[in-house]
Amino acid sequence: MKSKGIVVKRILFWVVTLLVLAGILFPLLWIYLTAFKSSNDIFAGTLQRQLIFTPTLENFKRLFVQFPFFRSMGNSLIISISSTVLVMVIALPAAYSFARWNTGGGHILFNTIASRMFPGAVAAIPFFLIYRALHLLDTHIGLILLFMYFNVSFATFLLYGFFRDVPVELEQAAMIDGYGRFAIFRKIVLPLVLPGIATTSVFCLIWSWNEFLYSFLFTRNAAKTITVLISSFWGSIEVQYGTMAAGAAISILPTLIAAWFMQRYIIRGLTFGAVKG
Amino acid sequence: MANAKNNVAIVNEISLIRKPSIWETLSNEKYFKWMLVLPLIIVLLVFMIYPLVFCMYKSFFQSGLSGNSTFIGLQNYRTMLRDVNFWIPLGRTFQVTVICIVAELLIGLGLGTLWNREFRGQNIVRGLILLPLLVAPLILSIVWNFLLEYNIGFVNQIFSAIGLGRVRWWAPGGAIYTICAITIWQWFPFSASVLLAGLKSLPKDVFEAAKVDGAKGWYTFRRLTLPMLSPLIVIITLLRTMWLIRLFDPLYGTTRGAVNTELLDWMVYRTSFIYFDIGYGSTLAIMSLFLTIIIGAIMFRQLIKALNASN
Structure with a gap:
């Protein structure tokens, strides 16, 4: 009798777990399904035709030929990487100082x-006007500076947690051995917080990559980012779901990969280091 | 003896004559630690104070994107107080924040409790649910917009296939709840993972003692588990509030502020960048900033306490 209850419980457990997983994964899977569908299949009214279809590359072809897809990817890359480098240059010493001396x-x-x-909207108007005056609208540098500002406090706080994990005694011992301040930082502290630096950088990269409001307001052509390009497929006169899905399929790939390989650090990052996960 | 004394005197003299170089002064710990923090402080001050001062200044003017602006004193603020287009989105933002946080916490608690055991494939399950967390909210909202389309949307096709009938997801009354649902869908993995991590770290002996004392499951949960999880619940609530009061992307991907879904940031955006009313837009921006500060001041202490306790 008792074992029957356990079996029922176990079945229930897996039903719920699989339903949750299906709910989480289906919309993501849907992007990849739609990306390989012809527009006839996308707008088909029946379930069979939505699930069983002949895959086609026409969406990707249209995306690559008719739209500045690669340039937008390039813009997003330049902007994310540059702003992340800037963030780290500012946040690393600050976080070290906070952790080491409680500045x-x-x-x-x-x-x-x-x-x-x-x-976000508070900064939008002033920066729009000053960027227009300085001719920074639709430039890489404009967005790089803004994203630096958005991410720098988060990066400092997260790095602070990682620096705190490095025991002070280690540094003191090195100091007694006659190492200078920079040598200690480079040879002892830096290697120990390398995972922290990697985690923080990936978060900054992804948030810059995903950012929409400012990219949308401050870019037109030259510095248009990938999120803005994808958003333009929806809401124009003709809704281009296929092209949108193809673009989304490529642009979310790095974030999915990061989410899978950084599992251990995602929760730590999203809670500003409060939960070690 | 005399020699040694002489030497000391000479050393003293040298250090008196030779001023420490700038580099030596700066690498003195007292200044050095501030030097490291200085760039951060400058960046934050410049990027926070400039917009703040600018918006405050502009809020006393009637002005467009270009051309002249006229000083009108507090007129913008007076307009705002009587503007339903300000109060309704404000209330709605509050409503959305509460709905999303409560739902995320409940789902998170449920799943955390469910998955707080050893089972086959547990690491895969935990890894998979994290996938949507880092994907751009804008892209996900566009995808959901398509999935929830009335005629060809996959969800409605499933619904009609199993006899539930099609649902108007984007009808004026319900669209805002659909947006809530999309946001909850993306973020419940966050609360679930945090709470699962919390549950896993709870001391086992306390629960065994409770079991020995004959405590029932629900009683243990309410009296033991919940209080011990409360710091984490506080952290989730505060961090999610910070994200949710600035919700913008899901609106752009779906309704674009139509059908009664306008939220705080969208309202500022519409006033400033669609109607080009910079003066009034600045007023709304300042107001939304002050509300954020009030909410922040109330919650901030708690957040710092929670972060400090666990850091």
Whole structure:
């Protein structure tokens, strides 16, 4: 009698688990299915034709030929990588200083998070106008600077957690051995926080890659990012789901790969280091 | 003896004569630690104070994207107080924030409890649910918009196939809940994973003691599990509030603020960049900033406490 209850429980457990997984994965899978469908199949009214179809590459062909897809990818890459490098240049020393000397008694560090709560729309108007005056609209450098600002406080806070994990005694021992401050940082601290630096960089890269509001407002052609290009397929006169799906399929691939390989660090990153996961 | 004394005197003299170089002064710990933080402080100040001052200034003017602006004092603020197009999105933003957080926490608690055991493929399950978290919200919302389309959308086709009938997901009354659902769909893995990590780290002996004492499952959950998870629940609530009050991308991907779905950031965007009313847009921006600060001030202490406790 009892074993029957356990079997029922186990079946229920797997039913719920598989349903949740299906719910999570289906929309992602859908992007890849739609990307390989002809537009006839996309707009087909029956379930069979939506699921069973002859795969075609026409969406990708249209995306590559008719739209500045590769240039947008390039723009997104340039902007994400440059802003991430800038973020790290600013955040690394600051986080080290906060972790090692508790600079500012913690107040400054915690106030940096407050800047993440700054509503996006507040900065949009002033920056739009000053960028227009400085001719920074539709340029890489404009977005690079903004994304640097968006990510720098997060990066500092996350790195702070990683630096805190490095025992101070290690540095003191090295200091007694006669190492200089920079040598200690480079030879002892840096190797130990390398996973932290990698995690933080990937997060900054992805958030810059995904950012939409500012990319959308501040770029037209020359610096148009991939998210903006994809958004333009929906809402134009003719809705191009196939092309949209093809673009989405390629552009979300790096984020999916990152999500899979950074499993251990995603929760730590998203909670600003509060939950080690 | 005398020699040694002499030497000391000479050393003293040298250090008196030779001022420390700038480099030596700067690498003194007292200044050095501030030097490392300085770039961060400058960046944050410039990028926060400039927009703030600018918006405050502009909010006293009637002005468009270009051309002259006229000083009108507090007129913009007066307009705003009587503007339903301000208060309704504000209330709606609040509503969306509460709905999403409560739903995410409940689903997260449920799944966390469900998966808090050893089972085959547990690492794969935990890894797979994290997949949507890093995908651009804009792209996901466009995909959902298509999946929930009335005629050809996959969800409605399934619904009609199993006899539930088609649902108007984007009808004026319900569209905002559909947007909530999309957001919850993307973010419940976050709360589920955080709470699962929390549940896994709870001390086992306490629960065994409770079991020995004859405590029932629900009682243990309410009296033991929940209180021990509460720091994590606080962290989830605060971080999600920070993201949710600025919800913008899912609106662009779906309704574009139509059919009663306008939220705070969208309202500022529409006023400034569709109607080009920079003066009034700045007023709304300032107002939304102040509300954020109020919410932030209330929650911030808790967040710092929670982060400090676990860091």
